[in-house]
Amino acid sequence: MFMNASVIPSGSDHIPDPVALPFANAFAELPPAFFTRLQPTPLPQPYLVGISADAAALVGIDPATAGSESFIDVFTGNVIAQHSKPLAAVYSGHQFGVWAGQLGDGRAILLGDLPARDGGRMEIQLKGAGQTPYSRMGDGRAVLRSSIREFLCSEAMAGLGIPTTRALCVTGSDQQVRRETLETTAVVTRMSPSFIRFGSFEHWYYNKRHDELKLLADNVIANFYPELSGAGNPYRALLTEVTRRTAHLMAHWQAVGFMHGVMNTDNMSILGLTLDYGPFGFMEAFDARHICNHTDQQGRYSYQMQPRIGQWNCFALGQALLPLIDSVEDTEAALGQYEAEFAAKNDELLHAKLGLATRQADDDKLFESMFAILQAGHVDFTLFFRRLSDLHAGDDGGDEPLRDLFIERASFDAWAGQYRARLRQENSVDAARKLAMDASNPKYVLRNYLAQVAIDKAQNKDFSEVAKLQEILRRPFDEQPEHDKYADLPPDWASHLEVSCSS
Template sequence: MPTPLPAPHFIAASQPAAALIGLTVEDLARPDFVEVFTGNKVAPRSQPLAAVYSGHQFGVWAGQLGDGRAITLGDIATPTGPMEIQLKGAGRTPYSRMGDGRAVLRSSIREFLCSEAMAALGIPTTRALSLTGSPQGIARETLETAAVVARMAPTFVRFGSFEHWASQGREDELRTLADYVIGQFYPELAGEANPYAALLAEVTRRTARMIAHWQAVGFMHGVMNTDNMSILGLTLDYGPFGFMEAFDARHICNHTDQGGRYSYANQVPVGHWNCYALGNALLPLIGEPEVAEEALAVYRPEFGHQMDILMHGKLGLQSTQDGDAKLFEDTIELLQANHADFTLFFRLLGDLQVDAPGQDEPLRDLFIDRASFDAWAAIYRTRLRSEHSVDATRRAAMNLVNPKYILRNYLAQTAIEQAQNGDFSGVHKLLAVLEHPFDEQPDNAAYAELPPDWAAHLEVSCSS
């Protein structure tokens, strides 16, 4: 059961997420909703639960884990199927271990904003319904205040949910879980000759697609442990995440990850590794290792296919031609060599005119080595001419896939510091901006600027 917090108060809610379950922001701001979504009261038909799971953390088997501060209230029927509601930070559970079961305002704001930012970017993700706070002190590196995020997903079952039963040799429970997931979320697989191998293959495909979308917008999860991997291929558990700014494929967004296991470049192979961990867990049901290997073999082709589609879109290319893969590689190498801002580069690229070389500012200004940009731009223009690309048409298409607004760390930090002083207007404003990441929003152009110098010193860790 949730543990009540003193004097809970409403901070924010997501209108698009609320609409999924037939509510409004005004509903969620009502005192009775605040009580329920903080965990101070339990709704009449709710049967709260915390789930057990195990997993690999930073590549090392960690044994039993579980919902240490997440409590699922139940699910709500929606036109697209059941949606579970879960409170993060609602108090201790049987799986809290040495933790207090709480979440602090700082990390809760980050999870709330990023969940909805990712949804607006079109990336598979759990959703954030509401954010509430309390003056209750929570001890981390310093004394902070408590907050609760009400988040939603069709299910919060993870790779680690399967690893838990497999590691204990409890095949009956493993089969029960797999049959539940197939029956509820992959019913089309039930008739397959080997439904468990089919499940592994489909989850592997979804994971590959999700990570391709991460790479395409420069999102870094930060803690890709197997217990943070959704069985539905959703982005799950927003902790020390980050969006790429000055491009560096080796960038590590999690200060705790000193070995760089979860760097931007490593997300692709780690996603594959995690699918192998799921395959090992499902092996007692699948049977032959070769069958599991065949299911897992879909990862790299699926990732490559998705990245090809996404990169064609980001560069405004309408056709596929020989040499495109080389162009994509050269683009990333150019960004790497100059540490150009990832988001601004692709957004400003839409303004490039095919027949106006020498008029590429402010895009060109992102590069230290202007000559290298000019050389790349000449090749890019040749490629655009080969398909008779029209500037205005291409710009409109590129602006639909290259966001102008992302949740930069310094924007989140500014909103957090305001909120810690009792002013939640920064959270509301940032949420409103991030709900429309592809729009120009002239009044909010400051939210799309390069980060200030002080932002380089921000560090995000697993402490939350």
């Protein structure tokens, strides 16, 4: 049923559970300059596309209510829950390295926050819920295609153990908007302890409003980093911790071949979470220079550039926090740890991916030669590491499925000899190593073509593939032999798929 956005009165005798959710809004404790209160714009005749039971459990929502009219209306923005006071936040940012000025939630509306299972709070945000004062020339809507991609990848990244925002559900509508073509609209309900971004701090710094900058930093420290409040300079401590988390996040992305595609400062989480899934991709045929975002003509956000851009973004945050830290030297010291933190985490993850229990002096050379043969052969990233666990430390085989990924077998054989020698150096046991490696190297990732198949079906109101992919990607490290085809090399037609900033 299509309803005007409305509030169910608190005295109603028949309040469905989703409408009665105990929303609060900690972000709204900031002054009005930080946001605009507004209501979502309703979508006509919304329907449920998918729900994550895992995400629902984080905030005590019963997924069994997902099919109800009240659930769909609340999480589309057609009905406002009785305790919710929706708002859109303002922020600014650097986009593709260029200062873009004021941005803000152009189509995302925060309903508020709910108590979380871990004792904290989880903000609930509708993406695609209509125009806001920050929409600029946008229509405030998201399309079904990009909403399904964000929904699936948010939950897939959680399954991979990578810090991320979550996605509760996707609702759709037959209402159309124009992108490159006419597409149907949708709303994805996103969840995060906070959606505050690097660009939230940049906004106040570049507007020379240092009082608001301090208020925001104090709010973030009090709510998310209380252990930093007693530091000699809590703002330096904040920058130090965010830099560390960001460096680790970049290492996690590189380790699974994930490419974000739009690493603008307004898409960087102050909590070190993967935020804003737009033109993302997972590496298939390995190419360190691969660009997953068709809009990124210069390759600023290519796979090999991500660690460097993560550091660049931290420097942008450091610039914004400089008035609070009040020392160039202290700011540089906080930022100076990035390279060491990234290198250490990257090294840790690569050792785990190769099943190496110890560290040896020449391990870097082993890694470099491995990536060299992957690059030369454009070998599938996920399949290579997954099949690597079957290789025996001795010269008695186990490597044929892995070897078959290479056209130039001699280069693989030479590297495999080095790898086997390294395994024997630490007396590696094949069976134990395989268990450990399979827990570090996923069998299943959200390949673009898998998402596209689900999208194509969903556009015909068949949401079964969305649900199936979601279930497979919940357990990406498990064998799941009944779903082996989802781990195969992509079909030829997949090479023509392109993703861009249009969503």
